[in-house]
Amino acid sequence: MLATSALTTAFPFSVLAEPEIAALRETAAARGILFGSNSDQHFAQAPPAYEQLFTRQAALDAANLSWQDIAPTSADPDALHENDSVDPNVAIAIDRGLRITGAHLLWYLRTPAWIDQLTASQAEAAISAHIRRLAGFYRGHVWSWNVLNEVVEPPQQGPDGLRVNSALVRTLGLNNAVQVFATAFKEARAADPQALLLYNEYDVELDVPWQEARRTAVMKLLDKLQAAGAPIDGLGIQSHLKYKQFGNFREARFRKFLEDIAARKLKIVITELDVDDREAPADFAERDRLVADIYARYLAVILDSPAVAAAVTWGLVDPYSWYNSVYFKDYRRDDHLPQRPLLFDADFKPKPSFYATLHALENAPKRRAVNR
Known part of the structure; x- marks a missing residue:
């Protein structure tokens, strides 16, 4: 368990209620940063105040x-049916002036099962058709696409840390995958030239050997993509932080990783x-304070990088x-x-x-906004 004392210095100030809560999207924009959020809850199934809160706070919707x-x-390809029934919040967000971010174009956990029945060349054609249609369908509404999501997994001992337990890699072949x-990336650029194109990955924040291996694999992949002429614009760092592991967060080590990117x-x-x-701890007030400390420490480092755009x-x-x-029982608390x-x-x-997030955004260095 993480010692309480390890997280008490980053966010020491008390919080007083404000008559009107600041909009994070506005605070972020003043520093050249876009702020956004995902919502696993459909607006139509929540109180109206939820949609109002979301669209006031966020400039980006992670669809x-x-x-x-x-x-x-x-x-x-003629059977693909890109529409808003998959995520009904998308149409509402766009109507409210938000732009779309994320929405992985290729992810091993959300690859259709029929890909395993294809030859490598058929799979390549299907991938290209999918990207052209999905990115083309939302063209003009998307700020960034996660073109690739989570394609490295060093424990699987693939070449350069590539994830081998993946239908995409199995079908394409290890030598052809990159x-x-x-x-x-080239198909995504052609389909939507204004969207920022990202590779997205998790568990790269901590100073522990297994995350160091993942950072190394990520950097090798980025180098290979750039060498292959991929029009990649950036790295998405998921940042699913864990209270029980955050004692292994080292500002200097993470800052060096950001500088390398x-x-x-x-x-x-x-x-x-x-x-x-x-x-x-179970106590809500104590737990909220400790969670806020993690936000404060992490955001103070990552937002200090002028490369951070959102x-x-x-x-x-x-x-x-x-x-x-109810679908993620592994994340239930023991209490x-x-x-x-x-x-x-x-x-x-x-x-x-x-x-803590508001304070970090207010104190982030200004940078030129990326408004592609």
Whole structure:
């Protein structure tokens, strides 16, 4: 368990209620940063105040769009049916003036099962058709695409840390995968020339050997993609932080990783920020303070990098977090209390983590906004 004393200096100030809560999107924009969020809760199924809160706070909507959901049964490009039924919040967000971010174009966990029945050349054609249609469908509404999500996994001992337990890699072949991934970026650029194109990865924040191996694999992949001519614009750092592991966060080590990315002329996007609070105290006030400390320490380092173009949280309101979903039982707390990983509570009131985020954005260095 993480010692309480390790997290008490970054966010020491008390929080006073404000008559009107600041909009994070406006605070971020003043520093040249875009702020956004994901929502696993459909607006139509929540109180109206939730949609109002989301669209006031966020400039970006991290949509839930996947190849598996869009084309579950057929490789025929004519059968693809990109529409807003997959994530009904997308149309609402666009109507409210938000832009779309994330929505992985290629992800091993959301690749349709029929890909395994294809030859390598057929799979390449299907990948290209999927990207052209999905990115083309939302062209003009998307700020960034996660073209690739989570394609390294060093424990699987693939070449240069590549994830080998993946339908994409199995079908494409290890020797061909990176070249096809580079082609995926080219297809995305052709389909939507204004969107920022990212590779997205998790567990790269801590100073521990297994995350160092993942950082190394990520850098090798970025170098290979650039060498293959992929029009990659940046790295998405998911930032699913864990209370029980955050004692292994070392500012200097993480800062060096950010500098290595920026040295490759790549932007950085915080794509899925939240805090898994398992093993934190049961008391809500104490737990909220410790979670806020993690937000404060982490954001103070990553937002200091001028390469960071956007910060996206994986949800805004605690009860709608994936950690509290019935589908993710592994994230339940031992005491059966709900997790409190986000910026607002069940009453849509700001928590200490909101103020920690606001403070970090207010103190981030100004940079030129990326408005592609």
